[in-house]
Amino acid sequence: MFSTPGLNTTGTFGSTITSTTANPMKDFEVTSPPDDSVSSLAFSPATLPQNYLVAGSWDNHVRCWEVEQTGKTVPKSMQTMGGPVLDVCWSDDGTKVFMAGCDKQAKCWDLASNQTIQVAQHEAPIKTCHWIKGNNYSCLMTGSWDKTLKFWDTRTSQPMLTLQLPERCYCADVDFPMAVVGTANRGLIIYQLESRPQEFKKVESPLKYQLRCVAIFKDKKRVPTGFALGSVEGRVAIQYVxxxxPKENFTFKCHRTNGASGNFQDIYAVNDIAFHPIHGTLATVGSDGTFSFWDKDARTKLKPSETMEQSISRCAFSHNGQIFAYSVSYDWSKGHEFYNPMKKNYIFLRPCFEELKPRGGIS
Structure with a gap:
């Protein structure tokens, strides 16, 4: 797919790794991780025969690795943005990666030519980017802190559609024909994407605190039917559209630990949620440095993890559900005084297919 080998634009990309105690789950360590906090992870779509992983980072770079069957990762290439990268996504055919960030731009990285071109622009940093493959159109959806949601035909410089948001875009997910956007002040909007994107309905957030992440889930017929929301208050809401x-919608607590005195809990942000593409179970990752696997239908936890050295900032499943990727890096939830520049950032890969099989129970 790549016409050139790894660029090695920094001396470290492609270097060897050292094993440390930072990997309590003994998972596969991704070679040459980013130099700053990992903001986004995305596996290549099923249209590609190989498995690729891209990661965006606050170090202004987007890196791409090939993931071999053995769990070994081979650095392939790297691109630079004009500021911290906040989100990445793949085109449906796997030939392009879109990158968005604090330089208020989104760029398209053509993997065959290894070139990038600007395809979107906002008045403020772009927090989210998602590729929409519709029945009669394809476009890039970008959500920004300028309180707009824009849809781009990437061949033209003007958006094909701009929708006003009630507040800054904090999180979004797309699974055609549905999109969900979470904003500041706990705003929540569902869009339907058939024929053209339009607002379907505004929803009152079931969570009392700031939204941090959202992920759409499908029903047994593989139709997008609801979403999971995570907040800064160690809580996830399962919401059906x-x-x-009414009993179908519920919330559950996660990413909490008992504090030093028995009456108090330490509560951590839910940084990311991902649904398993085959089983429909889900993973959450948090500021407490753990991930957990859940069965929402049986309302049970399938597996907790050991605690990592730092927060887990993002996670993703490979298209066939065989691999769970998660990034360990500081998420600034405790402020700058807890930032330790000596601590390395990690991305780990875990074989996960068996661990995420549902328990049964309520369907």
């Missing part, structure tokens, strides 16, 4: 009964 059209619940058949």
């Amino acid at each position: 059209n619940p058949t009964s």
Whole structure:
């Protein structure tokens, strides 16, 4: 797919790794991780025969690795943005990666030519980018802190559609024909994408605190039917767009630990949520440095992890659900005084297919 080998634009990209105690789960360590906090992770789509992983970082770079069957990762290439990268996504055919960030731009990285071109522009940093593959159109959706959601035909410099948001975009997810956007002040909007994107309905957030992440889930017929929301207050909400009964919607606590005195809990932000593409179970990762696997239908935890050296900032599943990727890096949740520049950033890969099989129970 790449016409050139790894660029090695910094001396470290492609260098060997050293094993440390930072890997309590003994998972596969990704070679040459970013130099700053990892802001986004995305596996290549099923249209590619190989497995690639891209990661965006606060070090202004987007890196791409090939993930071999053995778990070994081979650095392939790297691109630079004009500021910290906040989100990345793949085109449906796997030929392009889109990158968005604090320089208020989104760029398209053509992997065959290894060239980038600007394809989107906002008045403030772009927090989210998602590729939409519709029945009659394809476009890039970008959500920004300028309180707009824009849709781009990447061949032209003007957006094909701009939608106003009630507040700054904090998180978003797309699974055609549905999109969900979470904003500051706990705003939550569902969009339908058939024929053209339009607002479907605004929803009151079931969570009392700031939204941090959102992920769409499908029903048994593989139709997008609801979403999971994570907040800074160690809580996840499962919400159906059209619940058949009010009991279908519920919230659960996670990423909490008992504090030093028995009456208090330490509560941590839920940094990311990902649904398993085959089983429909989910993973959450948090500021407490752990990940957990859950079965939302049986309302049970499938697996907790050991605690990492730092927060887990992002996670992603490979398209066939065989690999779980998670990034360990400081998320600034405790402020700058807890930032330790000596601590390395990590991305780990875990074989996960068996661990995420549902338990059964309520369907």
